[in-house]
Structures are given as structure tokens and as C-alpha cells.
Amino acid sequence: MKKLSKVLSVISVLILIGAAVSGCGRGSSATEKIDETKTQLYVAIFEGGTGDAWLKTLKAKFERAYADVSFENGKLGAQIIIDSSKNAGRTVLDYIAGDSNDVYFNEGISLNTFASQKYVLPLDDICDEPLSDGKTIRSKLSSDQITNLTALDGHIYGIPHYECYGGVNYDKDLFSSKRLYFAYDAENNGGEANEFIKKSSDARSCGPDGARGTEDDGLPSSLEEFYLLMEKMVEMSIVPFVWTGKTSTYTEYLLNAFYANWMGYEEFSENFTFSGNTEIISKATATTNGYTFETDRIDIQESNGYMLTKQTGRYYALELLHKIMTNPAYYYSKSTQITFSHLDAQEAFVYSRLDTKMQPIAMLIDGSWWENEASDPIARTIKAYGSDAENRNFGFMPLPVRVGGSVAEGGGKALTLFDHMGSYVIINANTKNTPKETLAKQFVKYAYTDENLQMFTTTSGTAKAVAYDLTAEQVSSLSPYSRSVWNLRNNPSVNIASANSPNEMFINEEVALKLAWSSVIRNQNYLSPYSAFRDSKTAYDVFGGIYELTLSGWSDYGEYFKA
Amino acid sequence: MKKLTGRQKTKIKSAAFYVSLVGLPVLQFCIFYIGVNLNSILLAFKAYDMGAGEYVFYGLNNFTKVFRDFGTLAYLGSAIKNSLILYGVSILVALFSTFFSFYIYKKRLLGGLFRFILFLPHIVSALVFSLIFMYFTDEVIPFFADNLFHTAMEGLISNPKTQLGAVLFFTFWTGFSTQVLMFSSSMSGISDSVIEAGIMDGVTPLKEFFYIVVPMVWSTLCTFLVVGVATIFTAQMNLFSFFGTSAEYGVYTFGYYLYRAAKLAGVSDYPYLSATGLVLTAVAIPLSFLARFALGKVGPHAD
Known part of the structure; x- marks a missing residue:
């Protein structure tokens, strides 16, 4: 018996070793x-x-x-x-x-x-x-x-x-059928109207890039147009946005996409190079409708890198997300539920225009890989709805580049995408x-x-x-969505920024210096603007809070700029 | 060559057996406890040099940063507050669970069933159970609120205002069963003759609980409370199961803060985290001893 227990013990040890090694x-x-x-x-x-x-x-x-x-x-x-x-x-x-x-x-x-x-x-x-x-x-x-x-x-x-690239994906078929594109204003060189097309064949506005005949034609080129678009959608019983409530990361895709495009490649990349000159908001004056801003241009180096949190694009990105999040009519009701995953959001987006029990959803906040990830629900819609669900036209949306009015022809800005x-x-x-x-x-x-x-x-x-390059045949073999993304990134004028830099401070402190959206507002920390907005904070609160939090830790990098 | 005697052979065999049985755990202890912790302590005095690809001596700078952050980062204050709330509530639950354990121990109505129900969360893995709880609080409760009371209600985990309460509830619901099992098992070890003598002396159930049962299980209760103090800064409150690395600062505990930071950290961040760990250990050790001393002084004694 004693011998048997020894043998069993040895076998047990060998099993343990085996399990550990495996x-x-x-x-x-x-x-x-x-x-x-x-x-x-x-x-x-x-x-x-x-x-x-x-x-x-x-x-x-x-x-x-x-x-x-x-x-x-x-x-x-x-x-x-x-x-x-x-x-x-x-x-x-x-x-x-x-x-x-x-x-x-x-x-x-x-x-x-x-x-x-x-x-x-x-x-x-x-x-x-x-x-x-x-x-x-x-x-x-x-x-x-x-x-x-x-x-x-x-x-x-x-x-x-x-x-x-993370950002906004939209249902092109819905935009066309509901005439959600902005019209080209011939009298003002495309620069004034803020009006929607009345019939599908109407000429569309130039979009943010200010050029006609490109992917962004008819899309909102200013925040004012974006807000008008969301209002029109609500009037037509369309839900403007859907995103996952599981993590705030996806709403940061929208912020990053907007921020990068607004600032442009050079100024956005300063977040990683800590070198250059940039436009910041230097003074804010409270008004009855919010704030009016004075801007300034400053030189950026390692020692004042925290000032990049005052870049104008960062504020307007926050303003856009705040506008979306503070009106429940602007987003799908489950988007703030923690159980609503990014796959659920994709499914809701894909089904919404076809399922008569749902309100159509116009835009999905997700990455440019989403359609491949949503292949299952897309296949199911084809099975359930037949030809209506085949060859759906989705697109990746270039975001606005100005506050009010409309970008005139030739007056736009080349698209900057952020590969994160x-x-x-x-x-x-x-x-x-x-x-x-x-x-x-x-x-x-x-x-x-x-x-x-x-x-x-x-x-x-x-x-x-x-x-x-892709051959013309290969481009046409892509899904309409993939083609939309390919056409955007393959446009010679497009810039693709990434979170990389040869800067020594960035190389050494990469994790800490990643694009930050965390903030501290009245002694309360917020992991992301998403959570701050859910706690009734304003875009300007968060803008100031990001600056305050970044500034408070900047001395950690002192060794890189104390000569 | 001298031939080994039977006694020597037995000794060698016994030694070989002992080494084969104990060697692996000892080796594991040396590497994964002594080695890892020693390395962790040394790391607190170093910084990573990306160019050289190695850690270099950095003096006490990491500790300076830790103390500065304790004073300036609001969420660390919030993490301390939540960690203390967690411990405070755990004391209340411990007291309540001793009552409940007494009920089960006395085999009163449905005591066995309660014991079974309380054990259920331990059959299902913690992650799965937290998912079930999350779906229940975020989907089922709002559904009933809407259909029965026509009240629009946000999920308890999704709503920032109820998030902390819901997670605390879950933590103590799942922790409650462990305590009840622990205390009721401890109570079952009380000699029947002691209880019977008490009954013959005419003690009421309440007096039996306070004057016989609690003193007899006091050492178990003490162990639970002292271990709770020692883990104040490492308890995660199941936050990772619910939120992954995306929990809001408002619900942070120190355990979650450290776990998340280590999970997301780059090589440059480990020294700072090591220094944080050492500072917290320096706080937790005297606190644990103090708690043990105090409980030993104030508590009832079996004699």
C-alpha cells in the first residue's frame, strides 16, 4: 500500500511536470x-x-x-x-x-x-x-x-x-435613397448653401476635400453641416449613429479620425514628433451659445508638448462627439449599454435598413475592417432579404474640416487618415x-x-x-465598401498618419505618450470623453481637463528636454 | 567499491522520493516567488533604457513619482476610497454571514437549500457568472422596468451612477457564499456537548449565537478580517471580468489599477509599478499586524 502510494505520487508529479512543460x-x-x-x-x-x-x-x-x-x-x-x-x-x-x-x-x-x-x-x-x-x-x-x-x-x-483607420462608416444606399447628401451650390462656387439634394441626380457639394468627383462629394464639410445632417436624419426617423457600448475605445476612433483630418498630417503628427508649429486655442470666452475662441500659432518642442492638447482639432472633435452623445435621438438606444459589443453594433447597422421593425441607422463608428468582421450578419441578411441585401453600398466617411458654412470648390483640405x-x-x-x-x-x-x-x-x-497598386479589375472585384476605402487611401493627395516617430522621447515613452483623451475635471478623472459626457461634462470641460491632466505629468519627461 | 546496505539503499530511495516530490514545488517557489519578488523589488530602483535595451539604476526617482502621483492624481484617491469601501462592506457582510451561517448550522427551515443556492456561483466560472449578472442587470431588469412599470431604465452596470453599487453587490453576493461555507463549516466543529450544556442552562438562540458560537469561531472570523486588510490594495472587485481594461476611474480599486497598469504597461513602466507595489506593501504590512493585534485584544474568547 505504501509502495503504491509512492508510485501514485511520482506519477502525479510527472503529470504536473508534463502539464507545466506543455x-x-x-x-x-x-x-x-x-x-x-x-x-x-x-x-x-x-x-x-x-x-x-x-x-x-x-x-x-x-x-x-x-x-x-x-x-x-x-x-x-x-x-x-x-x-x-x-x-x-x-x-x-x-x-x-x-x-x-x-x-x-x-x-x-x-x-x-x-x-x-x-x-x-x-x-x-x-x-x-x-x-x-x-x-x-x-x-x-x-x-x-x-x-x-x-x-x-x-x-x-x-x-x-x-x-x-477608425472612424465613421456610412450607409451610402440610405444616403442616396433619403437624399442625405448636400447639394452643390453653383452660384457660390459650392460654398454657401447647406442644402440637401432634392433628387438623386442633383449635383453634390464638393465635400471636405473641396474637389468634385471624389469619394466625399455631398458629405458634410463643416460641423454646421454635420449637425444639419443629423437633424434631418432624426426628422426622417433615421438613427444617425450606432457604436458599441462595451468600451469607449470606439468613440475615440471618431475623435481621432476627426482630429487627424482637421489638423492635417503635419500638425497631427506633432503629437508624436514633438516638433513643428501648430494652431491652438489660446483663449475661450463664454457666450450664451457656448464659447468663442481665439487661436494662436505656437512652436512645439518636447518641453511644451502638452500644449498639443490645445490644438483646435481636438476641441472640435470633442464638440462633435458631445453633440452626438447629448441627444439620445442621435444614437441607437443600445449604444450606451455595456453588453452591446462592436459585433452587435455592426449587426444592428447592417440589419437596420432592411428590418422593418428597426429604424434605419445611417452611420457606424468602427474601424475600416468592420465589413470583413461583419461577414456573418451580412450573409444572414442576404439569406433573409434576398437581392435587397446584396451588394450593399457602405462607405468610409471623410469628416468635416471647418466650423460653419460649406467648403467651396478648391477651398478644401486633403484628407488625412490615421492608421492607429x-x-x-x-x-x-x-x-x-x-x-x-x-x-x-x-x-x-x-x-x-x-x-x-x-x-x-x-x-x-x-x-x-x-x-x-491594384489593377482596375482587382478594384472592381472589391466590395463597394472596400473600394470606397481603397479609393480614399489611394488618392495621391491623401495623407496617412500613424503613431510613430523618430523622436527619442516618444520612442522611450511610447505607452505614456499615446494619443490621450483622458481628463481630470474638478478633481474627477475620466478615462475617456465618452464617460465624461455621460457624466454631463461639456466638450470644453473635457478639453480643459485633458490639458490639465497632461500638464500635471509632463515633468516626468524632463530628462528629454533639460539640456 | 563498497556495497550499499539495505538500510542505505532505503535511505537513498527515500531521499530520491522526497526530492522528486518536493523538488518541483521548491523550485517553483524559488523562481516564481523569491525570484520574481526580488526582481520586482530591484526593479523599483531602475529605469529602462530603450537604446541600450536594459534596465539601469535610477535611484529613488520612481518612488518620488509614486508619492507625487498619490498627491496629484485624483483617480488614485478614488481607488483608495473604493478599496476601503470594499473592505468596509466586506466587514458588514462578514457579520451578516455569521448570522446566516448560524441559521444553516442550526439546520433551520430551507437551510440546506440556501447553502446549495449560495454555492451555485462557485460552480460556474467567475467570468461566466459576471457575464450572466451583467446581462441580467443590463438587459433583464430594464426590460421588466419598462414592461411592468413603464419606466425607462438604464442598465445597472452601464449607468455610471449605479455602476459601483452593482459591482459591489456582485462582489459580495459571490463572496458571501464563501464566507457562509467557511463559517458554517467552522461552526459545525463546535462540540455538541457545549451547545447542549448551554441549552440545559436555558440560553436563547440569540445568546447561544453571541456567547457560545461567535467566541468559538472568532479565530476564523479574525483570519478573514486580517486577510481582508492585507488584500485591501490587491482586491480587484471583479472589475476586469466586467470591463476588461476599460473600467471607469470612478469604480477603480487599487488592485484593479495595478493589474490594469501592468497589463497595458510598456517595459518603461514596470519600474514605476514596482515602486507603487512596494509603497502599498509598506502600508499594508503594519496595517495587517495592527488589525491582528486589535482583533486579538477586543474580540471574545472561547474560554
Whole structure:
């Protein structure tokens, strides 16, 4: 009996050790049978809005293309094993050192942190080697991207993966059928009317970019027009907005999109570069209708970076969100419920125009990946409503660039989109000096040929954050929504900002210096404007509160500007 | 070579068995307790140099920042307030749960059923149970309010005004059962002869509770209250289950603040968090000893 209990105890210990060691392995989703005749490459992917269909296609193509290439002695060809997970960049950072995945296509990656801790391989060599399309990866990166990527120590440790923007998505079919577009005012060069089109064929206003014949024609170019639009929607029993109540992050997508577009690429990017000149609100005077502002232009450097919280675009972004949130008629009733997820919001948006029990919803606050993420409800609507639900026209909305009136033709502002994803492909440093290193680099190079970049976009509906074109046929194969986003980002005048910079202070304090919307108002902290507005605070309260909170902690960065 | 005797062989086998059984837990303790905590303490005096890719000595600067933030960041004050409310309510619930445990211990009407119902939250995982509670308070209660009383009502978790109360209620509802099980088990260890002697002396149930049962389970109650003090700054109040990392500052507890901060932190932020942890430990240790001393002095004694 005594012996038996000892044996059982030892077995228990062995089971415990086994369980502990098995925890060190790869993710459970990597279940493909191993082909011992080939070299395996484990590729981890964040299972988010862009899905993994593109990677499955890439895997099949790569395995075929490299079937006759040996990456290690005694083996021929490669086997790509996909490990899909919900672990974004910050989580990957916690385990990458002990993980056996070789390549990661992920988002939310603080590249400098991964590189600084030597968790990833430098990729300079593959950026400069010619690809099968005759180009190099470096040639597909912009000069700003190269500056940011090499800021830490001159090496490139990650290559930009996908490019997504949070903001406002709208139902183009609803806008057309209900004539919710602004009309072109020929008498005033498009600059005065603030009137809606009366019939579908009427000429539409220039939109925020001030150019006719572009994606934003007929969309509100000023806050005044945006408010008129929401009023008109309410009069027509249309719900202007829906968003998730689960987290305030999504309402910040609207704030960021508006803020970036209002300030433009240069001035918005100062939030990360801490260098340049910008317009701020220098004085506010209370009036019966709110506030009137005086503005000023100031130089920005590290020592006064907190002044960026006074940029005009930040205030007007807050004003817009405040306007939306303080009138329950402007948003779907469940949008403030914590149980209402972003998937629920997408479903409500997709169903609302078709389901007769619902009021149509005109706009969804979400990222530019939403349609791919909402493929299930879209498929269900097609099943339930037939042709009415097919080929729906959704679009990504450029936001206003002025307070009142309307942008006149030629008087607009080029669109600035904010890619907030921090999405990169990186190679695990554990592959260094192993046969996997060559294979991993070959695979990444293969993923960045024009052909495969195009495949990525036509499969996922999303753009890669590098330079490439789609053929006319490929563009027409995209869904109307993906086409709308592609047309916006592919417009030569559009600027795409991202939260990156070669600034030393930003590199070192990236987490703390991310675009902040938290505030302190009368000794009460608010995580986001969303929660402050729900607590009856005004846009100006929050504007001042963000400044106060940012200023209070700025001395933490003193080492970067005390000469 | 000298041959081992049977006694020596047995000794070696016993030693090998002992090492195989205890080795792993000891190793785990050394790495994950001593190593991690030692590293954490050292980290509080360092800062991360992104260029060099390593932590460098930073003196007491992290502590300076922590003390400054305690004085300037309003939400830290709110976190302390909520942590103390959490503990205060837990004391009230502990007192109530001893009453209830007594009811179950005395096997009064439906006592067994109550025990079963109270144990239910522990069968379902905390995350799932918090989701059920969230849907109930945000969907079901407003639905009934609307249909039965024609009153538009916001969900109790969604509404910033009722959020803290709802989360507190959930925490104590789920915690209540643990306490009841703990106290009723402790009460069941009381000798029947003691109770019978009391009954023969004519004690009423109330007197039985205050003069016999409470003194007999006082050490269990004390343990619960002292452990509560020690965890004032680490109790999360289930906030992560409800809100992930997006809980509003108004409902923060210190436990949630630290957990969230560590989850979202970059490598540069860990030293500051380590310093915060050390400061809070420095507060919690004397508080725990003080609570233990005070409870030992003021409480009833079994003799």
C-alpha cells in the first residue's frame, strides 16, 4: 500500500511536470499534421477584422512555389503552419522569447520595444533584396516610414502589415435613397448653401476635400453641416449613429479620425514628433451659445508638448462627439449599454435598413475592417432579404474640416487618415542561425511581392501599409465598401498618419505618450470623453481637463528636454 | 567499491522520493516567488533604457513619482476610497454571514437549500457568472422596468451612477457564499456537548449565537478580517471580468489599477509599478499586524 502510494505520487508529479512543460508549447490552434519531409514555418496571426483567409491563400501559394527548395538537410519544401490567436502585440511581447512561432503578422506592436529587447530579427537584408516582382520592400516604404522604422538603431525590425483607420462608416444606399447628401451650390462656387439634394441626380457639394468627383462629394464639410445632417436624419426617423457600448475605445476612433483630418498630417503628427508649429486655442470666452475662441500659432518642442492638447482639432472633435452623445435621438438606444459589443453594433447597422421593425441607422463608428468582421450578419441578411441585401453600398466617411458654412470648390483640405493599428510583420529572434531564419525571411519577402499584396487586399478588403497598386479589375472585384476605402487611401493627395516617430522621447515613452483623451475635471478623472459626457461634462470641460491632466505629468519627461 | 546496505539503499530511495516530490514545488517557489519578488523589488530602483535595451539604476526617482502621483492624481484617491469601501462592506457582510451561517448550522427551515443556492456561483466560472449578472442587470431588469412599470431604465452596470453599487453587490453576493461555507463549516466543529450544556442552562438562540458560537469561531472570523486588510490594495472587485481594461476611474480599486497598469504597461513602466507595489506593501504590512493585534485584544474568547 505504501509502495503504491509512492508510485501514485511520482506519477502525479510527472503529470504536473508534463502539464507545466506543455504550457510552453505553441498555441492550440496550430493543429495541422506535421509533414516530416518538409521544413516547418510557424506563422502566428492576430485573428482580427482582416481574418486569415489571405494567409491560407499565401500559405498554399508559397508551399507550391517552394516545393522544390530545400531549407535544411534531408528535407524538401516548406510547410507553413498557421497559428491564429486573439493575442495582440502587447500580449505577444510577454511570451515571444519562449514561443516557437517564427513569424508574426500582428497589430498593436510597439516595434521599438520588441527590437530593444532583442526579441526580433533585423530585416534590413530582405528589405534590400529584390523580390520576384523586381522591386524591393524598401522601395515600397515611404521615406517617413523608413525614418520611423530605423529610428531606434538604424535597423528595420518590422515591416508594416495592414493599414486600418477608425472612424465613421456610412450607409451610402440610405444616403442616396433619403437624399442625405448636400447639394452643390453653383452660384457660390459650392460654398454657401447647406442644402440637401432634392433628387438623386442633383449635383453634390464638393465635400471636405473641396474637389468634385471624389469619394466625399455631398458629405458634410463643416460641423454646421454635420449637425444639419443629423437633424434631418432624426426628422426622417433615421438613427444617425450606432457604436458599441462595451468600451469607449470606439468613440475615440471618431475623435481621432476627426482630429487627424482637421489638423492635417503635419500638425497631427506633432503629437508624436514633438516638433513643428501648430494652431491652438489660446483663449475661450463664454457666450450664451457656448464659447468663442481665439487661436494662436505656437512652436512645439518636447518641453511644451502638452500644449498639443490645445490644438483646435481636438476641441472640435470633442464638440462633435458631445453633440452626438447629448441627444439620445442621435444614437441607437443600445449604444450606451455595456453588453452591446462592436459585433452587435455592426449587426444592428447592417440589419437596420432592411428590418422593418428597426429604424434605419445611417452611420457606424468602427474601424475600416468592420465589413470583413461583419461577414456573418451580412450573409444572414442576404439569406433573409434576398437581392435587397446584396451588394450593399457602405462607405468610409471623410469628416468635416471647418466650423460653419460649406467648403467651396478648391477651398478644401486633403484628407488625412490615421492608421492607429501599429501592425507589422516580425520574425522571432529564436530563428536566428537556424534553417528557419532563411525560410522565414523568404516567406516574408514572398508576402510583399506586388502579386501577394494585391491578393491580401482582394481577399481581406484591407490595404497593406506599403506602396502598391491594384489593377482596375482587382478594384472592381472589391466590395463597394472596400473600394470606397481603397479609393480614399489611394488618392495621391491623401495623407496617412500613424503613431510613430523618430523622436527619442516618444520612442522611450511610447505607452505614456499615446494619443490621450483622458481628463481630470474638478478633481474627477475620466478615462475617456465618452464617460465624461455621460457624466454631463461639456466638450470644453473635457478639453480643459485633458490639458490639465497632461500638464500635471509632463515633468516626468524632463530628462528629454533639460539640456 | 563498497556495497550499499539495505538500510542505505532505503535511505537513498527515500531521499530520491522526497526530492522528486518536493523538488518541483521548491523550485517553483524559488523562481516564481523569491525570484520574481526580488526582481520586482530591484526593479523599483531602475529605469529602462530603450537604446541600450536594459534596465539601469535610477535611484529613488520612481518612488518620488509614486508619492507625487498619490498627491496629484485624483483617480488614485478614488481607488483608495473604493478599496476601503470594499473592505468596509466586506466587514458588514462578514457579520451578516455569521448570522446566516448560524441559521444553516442550526439546520433551520430551507437551510440546506440556501447553502446549495449560495454555492451555485462557485460552480460556474467567475467570468461566466459576471457575464450572466451583467446581462441580467443590463438587459433583464430594464426590460421588466419598462414592461411592468413603464419606466425607462438604464442598465445597472452601464449607468455610471449605479455602476459601483452593482459591482459591489456582485462582489459580495459571490463572496458571501464563501464566507457562509467557511463559517458554517467552522461552526459545525463546535462540540455538541457545549451547545447542549448551554441549552440545559436555558440560553436563547440569540445568546447561544453571541456567547457560545461567535467566541468559538472568532479565530476564523479574525483570519478573514486580517486577510481582508492585507488584500485591501490587491482586491480587484471583479472589475476586469466586467470591463476588461476599460473600467471607469470612478469604480477603480487599487488592485484593479495595478493589474490594469501592468497589463497595458510598456517595459518603461514596470519600474514605476514596482515602486507603487512596494509603497502599498509598506502600508499594508503594519496595517495587517495592527488589525491582528486589535482583533486579538477586543474580540471574545472561547474560554
